[in-house]
Amino acid sequence: MRADPMVITLLLLLLAGLINLINWARRSNQRSIKYKALINEQKPFCLYLRSFADDGTGTIAPLNATWVDIKLDTFEKRLSNHLFGKLLVAVGRPGENLPNLGAKKMYLEDSEWKQKVAALISKAAMVILKPSNTLGLQWELKHLIESGSMDKTVLFHTFNDFGDRKLKEYYYNEFANNMKNELGFEMEPFNPRDSYSYFDEDGLHQTIGPFKLRKYFEKLVERWEMESPLEKAMNVGASEEFGVGIKEEQAFETDPEGETTENKLFGALSTIFSGIFVFAVSYVAMVMLMDLFKLF
Amino acid sequence: MGGNGYILLVLFLIFSAFIKGSRFLERKKLILKRAELAEKELEKELLVNLAKKNKRWAYLYFLISLLGIFSFALIPLEP
Structure with a gap:
């Protein structure tokens, strides 16, 4: 199967965003x-x-x-x-x-x-x-x-x-x-x-x-x-x-x-939601970019 | 989508290289600020040398980003 550069770019963006957001979620869920x-x-x-x-x-x-x-x-x-x-x-x-x-x-x-x-x-x-x-x-x-x-x-x-x-x-x-x-x-x-x-x-x-x-x-x-x-x-x-x-x-x-159980649950949920958020933003960005390139 | 996909990938790389270059410049500024505060001459000298190295890396990444822009001429666009 031929790797599509568009898919590679999207995957890179997704990966970067996900890692950053997971990191952010873990940091914000830390308990003192x-x-x-x-x-x-x-x-x-x-x-x-x-x-x-x-x-x-x-x-x-x-x-x-x-x-x-x-x-x-x-x-x-x-x-x-x-x-x-x-x-x-x-x-x-x-x-x-x-x-x-x-x-x-x-x-x-x-x-x-x-x-x-x-x-x-x-x-x-x-x-x-x-x-x-x-x-x-x-x-x-x-x-x-x-x-x-x-x-x-x-x-x-x-x-x-x-x-x-x-x-x-x-x-x-x-x-x-x-x-x-x-x-x-x-x-x-x-x-x-x-x-x-x-x-x-x-x-x-x-x-x-x-x-x-x-x-x-x-x-x-x-x-x-x-x-x-x-x-x-x-x-x-x-x-x-x-x-x-x-x-x-x-x-x-x-x-x-x-951490308490509630915190762990909150951490997991925020991680999942942040993943969905990044995916949605990347998808919208991809669609917009594809529309833009259709103009050429 | 192949040609346009390549454009997107190259854009991503150009942007990455540009930001990476900016980060090296930022780091250079930080190191120089530390060098100003350094009390001993040897520390100052080492920090200034490191700042120079960072500057060189920054310019290298800006060059890569520029080459990326020029490489658009080589990518065939889909009709």
């Missing part, structure tokens, strides 16, 4: 998570610390730059894929309407974020840090070291490098120098293939591949489960000395597990 739910729940989670400026970065280049602007694979999404279904949480950018796919977001007030992040660091089974030179992240890194949480911290080897290897190397070396000179942690030389790394019990820098991240998380969860509930409560209590105010929080509405 409440701080209090996480603190009270005896459930291991992974905390993702990054600069807000890094949100939405890391899209794979060939798709990112096309006119359809498909943002399938941000750093955050890739990270959540590597954790494969484990609970990943992050602080959301205040006032954002459409959070990026990947981590479940919680929204904190400007005046209290430091205290609450400190409490979350104590409670988390694993902390993933994406290096950046913003002040907030520098504070988080210092707090991780001061609170003795580096043994559960994983460094995510991604930078705002626009996909350029030389720039990535530069940022990595800058970060490694900072870690060595100011914080006393020596890092391995730059390797573009490294995805994640951590500091072991002896303070040695170890790298792990993306597919071992989940196993490492499970190992940390085992240790987390060994801690008695009292210890965990004390951990959180210690962080509350920074002034954590959970009294003003309302009771949590969101299951820390994730």
Whole structure:
């Protein structure tokens, strides 16, 4: 059968529109998570610390730059894929309407974020840090070291490098120098293939591949489960000395597990309707274009 | 419909290449803005070089889009 270019074009348009709309539907159907739910729940989670400026970065280049602007694979999404279904949480950018796919977001007030992040660091089974030179992240890194949480911290080897290897190397070396000179942690030389790394019990820098991240998380969860509930409560209590105010929080509405059945149903329905919408628009556009070309 | 279908496909490719070129130009501007804020000379130099690379890619895509427009002369139109 001879492939008709008209059909190919239509299929390309349909595919692009569908992917974008499914992505949009998934992003708009994401549920945020409440701080209090996480603190009270005896459930291991992974905390993702990054600069807000890094949100939405890391899209794979060939798709990112096309006119359809498909943002399938941000750093955050890739990270959540590597954790494969484990609970990943992050602080959301205040006032954002459409959070990026990947981590479940919680929204904190400007005046209290430091205290609450400190409490979350104590409670988390694993902390993933994406290096950046913003002040907030520098504070988080210092707090991780001061609170003795580096043994559960994983460094995510991604930078705002626009996909350029030389720039990535530069940022990595800058970060490694900072870690060595100011914080006393020596890092391995730059390797573009490294995805994640951590500091072991002896303070040695170890790298792990993306597919071992989940196993490492499970190992940390085992240790987390060994801690008695009292210890965990004390951990959180210690962080509350920074002034954590959970009294003003309302009771949590969101299951820390994730979406409710209604949300899933709504997500599925909006995906189907958006697909039908794209199909209808493409069909009308095709008919109009065909009419236009009949004039020639 | 074959000939007209090809026109549509080429139009799609021209449009894609043009938008892709514009995106590279936008990215170039973003990188230059970051270069202005860079504190260290080496970072600035790397960012400026990257901006130049992006500019070259942008022009390449604009050229592809232009070639696409000229290629209309080669497509036989159906009566």
